[in-house]
Amino acid sequence: MTDGYEASPIGWVRDHVDRYLASNGEDGAVYNGIPCVVLTTTGRKTGKLRRSPLVRVRDGDRYLAVGSMGGAPKHPTWYLNLLADPDVTLQDGPDVFELRARPLSGPERNDAWTVATSVYPEYAEYQTRTQRQIPVVALEPRA
Numbered sequence: 001m002t003d004g005y006e007a008s009p010i011g012w013v014r015d016h017v018d019r020y021l022a023s024n025g026e027d028g029a030v031y032n033g034i035p036c037v038v039l040t041t042t043g044r045k046t047g048k049l050r051r052s053p054l055v056r057v058r059d060g061d062r063y064l065a066v067g068s069m070g071g072a073p074k075h076p077t078w079y080l081n082l083l084a085d086p087d088v089t090l091q092d093g094p095d096v097f098e099l100r101a102r103p104l105s106g107p108e109r110n111d112a113w114t115v116a117t118s119v120y121p122e123y124a125e126y127q128t129r130t131q132r133q134i135p136v137v138a139l140e141p142r143a
Contacts, residue, residue, distance in 0.1 A: 005051035006048040017051045025093035028053070034120065038067060038091045039139075050080040056092060057118045061111060063090055063099070063139040066116045071129025079135055088141055099139040112136045 008014045008138055020028030020038050029036060037055035043050050056066040067079035081087045082101040104112050113136050117123045127134050 004048050017054045029093050039078055040089040041078050041081035042085045044081050050081060056121045057116045059115045064112050065137040065139055066123055067135040068123055068126040071126035073130055098142050100142045102138045104136045104138055109112050109136050
């Protein structure tokens, strides 16, 4: 799946994704002790495939993607991309899933936030660093 793929300009992101994909998830599925997946979105401006390593958060039969960006003041690019085109691909180790992204709000977002922070407690710290509400996105099987 390299047709139309544009690697991240951020070195550690590019390297992590490259290792993850080249090893079918064996190298990179755990990064600094944190389970990871690779999310593929379509660039809203370029139309090219973009890949991002994310913390692996499962919630039943769906995944949750948390747009924390370490508490930065702006949303991550992958989040903006999936708002423009919600059809995404997620690789979890050797398994690849075609999913649809759905940003969560209200009580559903709050419940998902609890799940996400139980997997990766640092998300709560990231929220204290920014004025924006960190988005939580459900990644669900396409119909």
